[in-house]
Amino acid sequence: xxxxxxxxxxxxxxxxDPHSTWIFSDTFNATLMSGSVQRAAEVSISLEEIQARxxxxxxxxxxxxxxxxxxxxxxxxxxxTCHEDGHLDxxxxxxxxxxxxxxxxxxxxxxHFIGTLQSNKAKTLASIPNLHTVQTLTSVKTAxxxxxxxxxxxxxxxxxxxxxxxxxxxxxxxxxxxTAWSDVANSGVVQLAKSxxxxxxxxxxxxxxxxxxxxxSINASQMEQNIDFExxxxxxxxxxxxxxxxxxxxxxxxxxxxxxxxxxxGMSSDFEVALKAGSDVVRVGxxxxxxxxxKTDEN
Ligand SMILES: *Cc1c(COP(=O)(O)O)cnc(C)c1O
Numbered sequence: 001x002x003x004x005x006x007x008x009x010x011x012x013x014x015x016x017d018p019h020s021t022w023i024f025s026d027t028f029n030a031t032l033m034s035g036s037v038q039r040a041a042e043v044s045i046s047l048e049e050i051q052a053r054x055x056x057x058x059x060x061x062x063x064x065x066x067x068x069x070x071x072x073x074x075x076x077x078x079x080x081t082c083h084e085d086g087h088l089d090x091x092x093x094x095x096x097x098x099x100x101x102x103x104x105x106x107x108x109x110x111x112h113f114i115g116t117l118q119s120n121k122a123k124t125l126a127s128i129p130n131l132h133t134v135q136t137l138t139s140v141k142t143a144x145x146x147x148x149x150x151x152x153x154x155x156x157x158x159x160x161x162x163x164x165x166x167x168x169x170x171x172x173x174x175x176x177x178x179t180a181w182s183d184v185a186n187s188g189v190v191q192l193a194k195s196x197x198x199x200x201x202x203x204x205x206x207x208x209x210x211x212x213x214x215x216x217s218i219n220a221s222q223m224e225q226n227i228d229f230e231x232x233x234x235x236x237x238x239x240x241x242x243x244x245x246x247x248x249x250x251x252x253x254x255x256x257x258x259x260x261x262x263x264x265x266g267m268s269s270d271f272e273v274a275l276k277a278g279s280d281v282v283r284v285g286x287x288x289x290x291x292x293x294x295k296t297d298e299n
Contacts, residue, residue: 039077040081047082057276061275065279066282070091070284071091071289078289092112107130111131112134114283117134117138126151137163140191143195146203150202157204159203159204162193174211177189177232178239184242189235206255206261207236207262210228212265228265229273263279265277265282268285
């Protein structure tokens with residue numbers, strides 16, 4: 001049994017409110033409180049809250065940011081709940097899990113792959129018809145595998161973010177950030193970006209992504225400026241500069257949106273700071289779906 005979302009949320013709050021003048025029968029309460037209905041109402045309420053916070057934190061920015069709901073290790077039913085609320089962007093970290101969910105869930109979902117990408121999984125990933133973006137590309141080899149494996153009948157290119165390891169942690173993947181004194185022209189990120197633009201017609205370079213240090217992310221609200229975000233912005237400026245000088249001003253439509261490369265930065269604990277720093281894409285998991293069971297390869 002399902003109620004329209006807004007009614008369901010209202011009923012859930014009312015039935016929990018000891019001062020409510022509404023009278024609920026025990027059977028009605030039992031149905032309302034049955035695991036799946038209650039879970040759907042909780043996810044729905046959290047999604048709405050996060051959406052409102054994203055909107056508030058990005059007020060005044062030129063283009064509305066994308067909220068990617070990170071659903072890794074969460075059941076397909078949670079994703080359906082958000083989808084019924086009209087949410088379309090979801091992030092997953094594991095290729096197999098993503099492939100299974102994509103096959104079972106609505107085709108208008110825009111899937112973002114945000115996990116560590118091994119080249120031997122790239123083919124499976126590319127075969128998912130509604131894969132919208134890969135946010136974690138770090139090698140020319142994997143770019144070529146993705147480009148070659150994308151089905152010929154795909155209508156739009158696969159969006160790509162290059163992952164940058166702004167915190168230089170050994171446990172995180174990503175290419176080193178660029179700084180004013182680095183050898184920009186010969187850097188891994190510039191070589192990968194050029195290779196995507198010139199050799200991978202089925203890929204579109206959209207921007208740069210970082211995870212950043214967990215410690216800084218947790219302290220972000222106190223510090224209000226996060227060095228990982230600043231490093232990603234600096235890398236973006238330097239990369240954009242060199243792409244312009246390599247391909248010419250008029251070639252800018254070949255990457256990014258509106259003549260700029262986008263930034264994917266900000267997670268549950270720091271997405272508001274990230275948006276204030278100019279992030280275009282935030283990836284929020286725990287804030288929408290609650291704590292995850294323990295797993296291995298992230299953070
Ligand atoms: C898991 C994950 C997230 C979401 O993290 P939360 O703290 O749960 O919001 C975002 N980005 C990446 C790359 C992740 O692996």
